[in-house]
Amino acid sequence: MEVLKSKTSLVNKYYEQPDRLPKDLKELIFKSWEKQNILLYSFADLDSHFQLAEQWIVVGQLQIVFATRRNSKWEIKILNISEISATKELSGLSYRKLLFENQKAEVIFSVNYTLRQATTMSSVKFVLEQMVDQKKYELDFENDDADSLYLKQLVKPIEKAQASISGGQYDVVWRLLALLRPYKYSVLLGMSGAVLMTLVSLVPAFLTGKIIDEVIKPFQAGQLTKDIAIKLTYITLMGLITVYILREFFAWIRLQKMAILGEYVARDLRDRVYNHLQKLSLSFFNSKQTGSIISRVGADTDRIWDFIAFGVVEVTTSIIMLMGLSVVLVALDWRLGLLVSLPVPFILFIIYWHGQSMQKLFLKAWRKWSDLTDCLSDTIPGIKVVKSFNKEKEEVQRFRLRNQSVVKEFNGIHKAWTRFWPFLMLTIQAIVIGVWTFGMPRVLDHIEYFNKTGNIESGLSPGVFISFVLYLGMFVQPIEIIGQMSRMINRATSSAHRVFEILDTEPQILNLKGALPLEDFKGEVEFKNVNFSYDGVRKTLKSVSFKINSGEMVGLVGPSGSGKTTITNLIARFYDAQSGEILIDGKKITSIDLNSYRSQMGIVLQDPYLFHGTILDNIKYAHPEATLKEIISAAKAANAHDFICNLPQAYDTVVGERGHTLSGGERQRISIARAILRNPKILILDEATSSVDTETEKKIQQALDRLVKGRTTIAIAHRLSTLAQANKILVLKNGELKEQGTSIDLMKLENGVYKNLVNMQRELHANKV
Amino acid sequence: MDVLNVDKLRDQNKIIEFKLEFNEHGQLFFVNKEKKISVYIKKCFPWSNKDSFFSIRNQSDEEVLLIEDINALDEHSRDAIISSLLASGFCFIINDIITIKEDYELRVWEVETNQGMRQFQTELMAWPRELSSGGLLIQDLAGDIYYIPKVSELKPSGKKLLWAFID
Ligand SMILES: Nc1ncnc2c1ncn2[C@@H]1O[C@H](COP(=O)(O)OP(=O)(O)O)[C@@H](O)[C@H]1O
Ligand SMILES: [Mg+2]
Numbered sequence: 005m006e007v008l009k010s011k012t013s014l015v016n017k018y019y020e021q022p023d024r025l026p027k028d029l030k031e032l033i034f035k036s037w038e039k040q041n042i043l044l045y046s047f048a049d050l051d052s053h054f055q056l057a058e059q060w061i062v063v064g065q066l067q068i069v070f071a072t073r074r075n076s077k078w079e080i081k082i083l084n085i086s087e088i089s090a091t092k093e094l095s096g097l098s099y100r101k102l103l104f105e106n107q108k109a110e111v112i113f114s115v116n117y118t119l120r121q122a123t124t125m126s127s128v129k130f131v132l133e134q135m136v137d138q139k140k141y142e143l144d145f146e147n148d149d150a151d152s153l154y155l156k157q158l159v160k161p162i163e164k165a166q167a168s169i170s171g172g173q174y175d176v177v178w179r180l181l182a183l184l185r186p187y188k189y190s191v192l193l194g195m196s197g198a199v200l201m202t203l204v205s206l207v208p209a210f211l212t213g214k215i216i217d218e219v220i221k222p223f224q225a226g227q228l229t230k231d232i233a234i235k236l237t238y239i240t241l242m243g244l245i246t247v248y249i250l251r252e253f254f255a256w257i258r259l260q261k262m263a264i265l266g267e268y269v270a271r272d273l274r275d276r277v278y279n280h281l282q283k284l285s286l287s288f289f290n291s292k293q294t295g296s297i298i299s300r301v302g303a304d305t306d307r308i309w310d311f312i313a314f315g316v317v318e319v320t321t322s323i324i325m326l327m328g329l330s331v332v333l334v335a336l337d338w339r340l341g342l343l344v345s346l347p348v349p350f351i352l353f354i355i356y357w358h359g360q361s362m363q364k365l366f367l368k369a370w371r372k373w374s375d376l377t378d379c380l381s382d383t384i385p386g387i388k389v390v391k392s393f394n395k396e397k398e399e400v401q402r403f404r405l406r407n408q409s410v411v412k413e414f415n416g417i418h419k420a421w422t423r424f425w426p427f428l429m430l431t432i433q434a435i436v437i438g439v440w441t442f443g444m445p446r447v448l449d450h451i452e453y454f455n456k457t458g459n460i461e462s463g464l465s466p467g468v469f470i471s472f473v474l475y476l477g478m479f480v481q482p483i484e485i486i487g488q489m490s491r492m493i494n495r496a497t498s499s500a501h502r503v504f505e506i507l508d509t510e511p512q513i514l515n516l517k518g519a520l521p522l523e524d525f526k527g528e529v530e531f532k533n534v535n536f537s538y539d540g541v542r543k544t545l546k547s548v549s550f551k552i553n554s555g556e557m558v559g560l561v562g563p564s565g566s567g568k569t570t571i572t573n574l575i576a577r578f579y580d581a582q583s584g585e586i587l588i589d590g591k592k593i594t595s596i597d598l599n600s601y602r603s604q605m606g607i608v609l610q611d612p613y614l615f616h617g618t619i620l621d622n623i624k625y626a627h628p629e630a631t632l633k634e635i636i637s638a639a640k641a642a643n644a645h646d647f648i649c650n651l652p653q654a655y656d657t658v659v660g661e662r663g664h665t666l667s668g669g670e671r672q673r674i675s676i677a678r679a680i681l682r683n684p685k686i687l688i689l690d691e692a693t694s695s696v697d698t699e700t701e702k703k704i705q706q707a708l709d710r711l712v713k714g715r716t717t718i719a720i721a722h723r724l725s726t727l728a729q730a731n732k733i734l735v736l737k738n739g740e741l742k743e744q745g746t747s748i749d750l751m752k753l754e755n756g757v758y759k760n761l762v763n764m765q766r767e768l769h770a771n772k773v
Numbered sequence: 774m775d776v777l778n779v780d781k782l783r784d785q786n787k788i789i790e791f792k793l794e795f796n797e798h799g800q801l802f803f804v805n806k807e808k809k810i811s812v813y814i815k816k817c818f819p820w821s822n823k824d825s826f827f828s829i830r831n832q833s834d835e836e837v838l839l840i841e842d843i844n845a846l847d848e849h850s851r852d853a854i855i856s857s858l859l860a861s862g863f864c865f866i867i868n869d870i871i872t873i874k875e876d877y878e879l880r881v882w883e884v885e886t887n888q889g890m891r892q893f894q895t896e897l898m899a900w901p902r903e904l905s906s907g908g909l910l911i912q913d914l915a916g917d918i919y920y921i922p923k924v925s926e927l928k929p930s931g932k933k934l935l936w937a938f939i940d
Contacts, residue, residue: 098864368937
């Protein structure tokens, strides 16, 4: 529900269009519809003359309603789906057109829309196509009603660009601060340190004034003896020493507590994010770039540390400092105090405004900078092309021009800030001059009166004035910090935003309550009318049914994109099917404890992934308690032992990123050794031999033949010959199971998909030789 | 299907027996003696050379006809092409820029188009594209195109907002 709410608010914030089908229209539709409900709908925003309009296309089981709002009345057109024989989509520069044709290939209806509506409209088109093809369409996605489907599809482009979490910027700040809760005593201590340090910092200037007024001045006037004056000086000095020691003590408490605390918070965040990442389903990783996920765990948590360790405290102490200064100054002398305090908000505003106006400069410089780096990322990978066309000179020239314009922008930035800071300082110094201008005559009055009467009740004493001047110098730093506060908060919240997005993503594959561990696992797999879709609309698997008995080897065959890998993803329960049943040993896959199930699963992929570490580590990953003997025999069975022993450091060779580079076939055999060591009941081979040469393939094939014995095996192979010994072959096309049977059975089918594939491969092979 | 090059055929003084038709649903048809097929038109150089080289393509995305200059066509076909071009070339034209703001990972543009106010979003790193004609193209997250025919003719306030995005 939360999720839908945030999608609704995205639509309201960014799109000027309704967040759902208007109520009055809905009522109108239901008046004319009987026994139909709304399967899905879409907004269509361009009329036939490409003018913006409010139009809705609403799909039921039998009819389509097309409604246009004209002068707050609905103009309605109803089409029977049975009249439609084809749907077509035309695309223009920045719009699309959906056309419906009848049996005579005449257009009976068309509607235009901008690309903003393309996601929802293509769902409409897709569903209608299904209905037209199959004469019926049951939406299997019953948990998605039409409203939420509309919302989900519509905000996709925004959600893809934006880390989507619930709540606005201030919620994020609160959530960030809430991270401090477990450390509330340290926070209290650190904050108290910061506040006390700030307050204590105000004392030395005050003492300086006191010395002048209470020691120097009376001594000069002969009201104090030298002994007493020296004694007083020492007392003041003792005071100063105490103040300095206290100040640094509080500073130490503050820095130490907050820095350490910040690390703890960052650690907690990293742990939580990483922990949560491991729970998230593959669908999350598919929707994000690896680099972006890595920087969220690394760079973003680091920025949050910076914010918590220093930002929060600095801003708080700066505010306290400014307020403390103002109070002290007004208390010392209200006229001069106001003269100094009143311009402060104005100065803060100027700094803020300057920051805002600099953003434009930064933006342009950033754009020019990315032009420059584009130049690099273009020509370095394409250096062969550059050289072969003899274009080095032109490229150098292009780079030089872009380099120049980058410098131009950066220098523009430097000019702007170097102009601004002296100007700002002058403003602050103008206040200082003001203090002198108004202060000095009063100091002189004071001295004159004092000299005449020995009384101190008039004007401004020199000591207070000196304190004042000293206090003035303390204004600059907090003003600077507060001026930059908004930028700092923005940086921290956008980092926090990216981190919270991960934490807010719900894992889609859950261990259901009451899920039971497997006992006495046989490894039977059965699909019953399984429908699956990655995006909730486009069906990737359509009503697929098959059964694999324990210990059987089954080959999955079909053109690329037909859904082979998807079937293995469902068997491994990386995703859950939307409808139909997947039974493992006759039990629903969702009723089985995920950990115990996955521990029975071995997967060998086309491009095996080895972690950074030794070969030994990589093989042992599957089964950390394995003995060295077991490891070697697994490697032998995988035809890997010999090449491993040929490496200078044998099993202790470091592989993976930055390590020894192994060939694809070698990595594959290590991953097979890993799978053998795991000793899985269900084995999935996804194009395990597709990316290697024939010689290596033979070795891998041998290894695989040993591996599949006694296990339920699902093998996907590009070269059909490798599936020769399969008990059964499943042939997929467009997500449908077209044929199943033994290779011999399938070859008998006239015009069969499998037969065609085999013949095609034979021809290809024949041509090669 | 063989690609017909109108200009070449005309040079060779061959009679071209085909017509292009445009109907009220915005469809373009290629008609000759044997058949009438549904086609669509694509400008080969929509921004750099928008008035020449049009590819007429069938529904399987194969070229049926390449037209370098529409004046080589008969009047009826020419009208059909012009109507079709008008339709397929639709995009929002920006008359004025009201604000450009940054939101999380998004740049939010509020503009006045030839069809009134509109808001759209781009990625932060997606820079507008400057055309040699002095125009500017902005493509939003969904893929919609917003076109400023001449940046120099925008109001000063709009130009100021665009400052960081143009040279
Ligand atoms: N993670 C994914 N998200 C969305 N669509 C996907 C994803 N993976 C695969 N698909 C789509 O599902 C269809 C089947 O893919 P797949 O099962 O990988 O095919 P095969 O393994 O047979 O080549 C393809 O159309 C593909 O584009
Ligand atoms: Mg695959």
